[in-house]
Amino acid sequence: MSGIGFLGAGVIMTEGMNVRGLNTAATLWCSAAVGSCAGSDMIAEAGLLTLVVLLANTALRPLVDGINRIPTEGRTIEATYSVMVTAAAADAGPIGDLVVEHLEAAQLQVAELDVTARGEDRVVIAVTLVATNVPSEELDAITDYLAKVHKVEHATLQARTHD
Incomplete structure (x- = not known):
């Protein structure tokens, strides 16, 4: 899992105060957890975890889009x-x-x-x-x-x- 953490850290990019890639890094880590469950012969848990990860990534997308559409203060950008x-x-x-x-x-x-x-x-x-x-x-x-x-x-x- 620590190796996957290093891979996840590699996809996180910062530009000043902007941080990008956190969702991708978390998804990589969750994918490793699914693989660990499947490799440990916990197929039901792997399937459930897969559904939770897919649901979180798809269901929360409209919330993220809504937050990104909130206008910033007019005089600065x-x-x-x-x-x-x-x-x-x-x-x-x-x-x-x-x-x-x-x-x-x-x-x-x-x-x-x-x-x-x-x-x-x-x-x-x-x-x-x-x-x-x-x-x-x-x-x-x-x-x-x-x-x-x-x-x-x-x-x-x-x-x-x-x-």
Whole structure:
């Protein structure tokens, strides 16, 4: 059973505050329990457990769908945000540090920083945040500030919502 627990842990994925795969992991563990019952010559118990697992997975699905349809607060939505800054290639290091420091000062967790060359003398610094609920006005204020910083040519915000 502990080996199946490790397999179940492998299907659980987290993205910031989102956790996915818990139902799949629980179903894997229950399938192992059915196999253990059947292997121990407890066929009636294995059959009953199979019905309970199938019933739980199918009967509770409408409840999960109903919970997922409950609207979130109108001014915020959970998303993965990326702050994109264009600067001279020579200034990529200090500008990247400035962007990360400014985001962390605003209590936003940085997931990754990626620098992409745009021609010979320009780079785009993309700082991706951990999935979060942040008021859009706060993020707009951050990009407005970064756009005014000396040596930053352009600053934008990109958001990807989660299903």
